[in-house]
Amino acid sequence: MCPGELCEDRGKEFVSCANHCPRTCTDLWDHVECLQGTCKPGCRCPKGQLLQDSQCVLESDCRCGLPSSNHTVEYQPGGRIPAPCGNCTCVNGIFDCSDSQCPELSMWSMWSQCSRSCGTGQRTRSRDCGAIMGSPSCEGETVQTEECSQVPCPGCPENQVFSICANICPRSCSDLQPETQCQQEACEPGCLCPPGKVLQDEMCVSPEECRCSLLNSSIPWIADISNVDWHRDYTDGSMIHHHCNTCVCRRGVFHCTESDCEECPEGEIWNGGIADSHACERSCQDVYSVTAPSCISAEQGCVCEAARYRNSSGQCVTAAYCECIVNDSIYPPGFEWEEACEKCQCVNGRKICSTGCSPLTCLEGFVKVEDPGKCCPVCRKELIGVSATCQRFTEVRNISKGQCHLTNVAVSSCRGSCLSHVQVIPEEPYLQSVCECCSYLLDPEKPVQFMNLECDNGDVEPVVLPVIHSCECSSCQGGDFSGR
Structure with missing residues (x-):
């Protein structure tokens, strides 16, 4: 102060x-x-x-x-x-920091009952975390498991357990059959499968592993099944086809359709057998096929009507509703996507692609040139006989062969001047010439490329085009006048 x-x-x-x-x-x-x-x-x-x-x-x-x-x-x-x-x-x-309290774990619950009624099993206990949405989880385990020992088991098989009520239903895979009624009797002690499993071939399996059998089955058309199929066992998911009906094995039981085979879904027609003219049908991948596809089956069944095609979902649709399958990828009808420099669309089950470049017309003295890394060609002045050296050029051209053609194909060429002269000498052969031409060297790894021209009738015409790797001046044929 x-x-x-x-x-x-x-x-x-x-x-x-x-x-x-x-x-x-x-x-x-x-x-x-x-x-x-x-x-x-x-x-x-x-x-x-x-x-x-x-x-x-x-x-x-x-x-x-x-x-x-x-x-x-x-x-x-x-x-x-x-x-x-x-x-x-x-x-x-x-x-x-009163609003930033960490969640706390509750007290441990009581231990659960032992998983086995005899021998050594497991029991668990748990506790809850008081975390709320957005807060971190609690530190520490929320579930603990330990072994628990019960009275010794009276010699049950390895995969079974002892129970005071060993005759509960269902006991085996055969008890799952609708034709079999498992009778629940008074409880008797003994060995049985653990909860959630049933007995099959003296082994405890889950119901999903139970096999199906046609023996004592109530399938209406069971009499038409062959003797081999009759006595075999079917694993879960196995299917049996008969005419237009199908049976699927699920949890040891066959689940079957019972349709009148002559009533086909929309877009399909009944096929009476191999002699029927409707025995063949096309898939969505056969829309543009020239040769007729193989018959799908010699048996009776529903096939696609004329002008309809079977798609990947199993439905008979017109070509406009066909999907495209390209390199293991499925594109829905009308879907558009890009591949490299092309825009593609799924049309009638077929991939149709275009460059997506605007039409290009070059003036006289200019040519279409495709620059490296560019999708669309550009016009460049044509160099004819004015280059001081032999150079490689790439042009975008349209290739035709009869009624077949392919647009926007990159084709390389060699152009330019090379050393050439003829002079008189006072001794034989009196004329001495040097003649070098602008020549080519093919790509050593890929000397040619194979391409398919698209024809008007839907076919393809294979062609082979050389791939020029580089250009250089080399001796011309007939350039030496010494022998004349």
């Missing part, structure tokens, strides 16, 4: 214990210890205010301090910092 200056002149008041803690906002920080000795009179901020930046401020305006490696980071009132289970907020110079 300056001589004659009062505490009130600086917004303070005179008190008998001016060094009482806390004096400043920093005294509130967790890592700061406020030291107080014997009370000394002096100037101090009014009650409810603390010193901050040499001024008295309300405690609610105090900043909070968070220590780091080499300094303290200050946060304004209301500032938030992340905590392990939420956020802490700067309030009255300290961080309030």
Whole structure:
């Protein structure tokens, strides 16, 4: 204080214990210890205010301090910092973390019953985590398992357990058959399969592993089944086809359709056998096939009507609703996608692609050139006989062969001038010539490319085009006049 200056002149008041803690906002920080000795009179901020930046401020305006490696980071009132289970907020110079409490685990539950009624089994207990949505999960296990020993088992097979009620239903796979009624009798002790399993061939299996049998089956058309099929066992998921009906083995039981075979779905027609003219049908991949596909079956059944095709879902649809199968990928009808520089669409079960480039017409003296890395060709001035060296050029051309053609094919060529001259010498052969032509070198790894031209009748015509790797000047044939 300056001589004659009062505490009130600086917004303070005179008190008998001016060094009482806390004096400043920093005294509130967790890592700061406020030291107080014997009370000394002096100037101090009014009650409810603390010193901050040499001024008295309300405690609610105090900043909070968070220590780091080499300094303290200050946060304004209301500032938030992340905590392990939420956020802490700067309030009255300290961080309030009451809203960031971590979830706690509940007490362990009672142990469950032993998994086996005899011998050694397992039992479990659990506890809950009080976490809410958005908060971290609890630390520690929530389920514990331990072995439990029961009375010794009376010699049950390895995959069975002892039970005081061993004759409960169902006991075996045969009890799952609708034709078999498992009679529940008074409980008797003995060996049986663990819960959820039944007996098959003296082994405990799940119902999904039970095999199906046609013996004692109530399938209406069972008499038409061959003797071999009659006595065989069918695994889960196995199917039996007869005319237009199908039986599927599920959990040891056959589930069969019982349709009138002469009533075919929409778009299909009844096929009376191999002599029937409707015995063959096309799939969506045969829309453009020239040769007739093989007959699907010599037996009776429903086949696609004329002008309809069997799609991958088994339905008979018109060509417009056929999907496209390209490299193991299925595209729905009308779907559009891009491949390299082409835009493709699924039309009538067939992939139709175009370059997607605008029509390009070059003026006289210019040619279409396809630049490396570009999808669409551009016009460039044609260089004929003016190049000082032999160079390689690539042009985009349309290739035709009879009624077959292919558009936008990149074709390379060699053009340019090479050293050539003829001079007279005073001795034989009196004429000496040097004749070099702009010649080609084929690609050593891929000297030719095989392409298919599309024909008007839907066929393809294979062609072979050389692949020019580079161009160079070489001796021309007939360039030496010494023998003339």
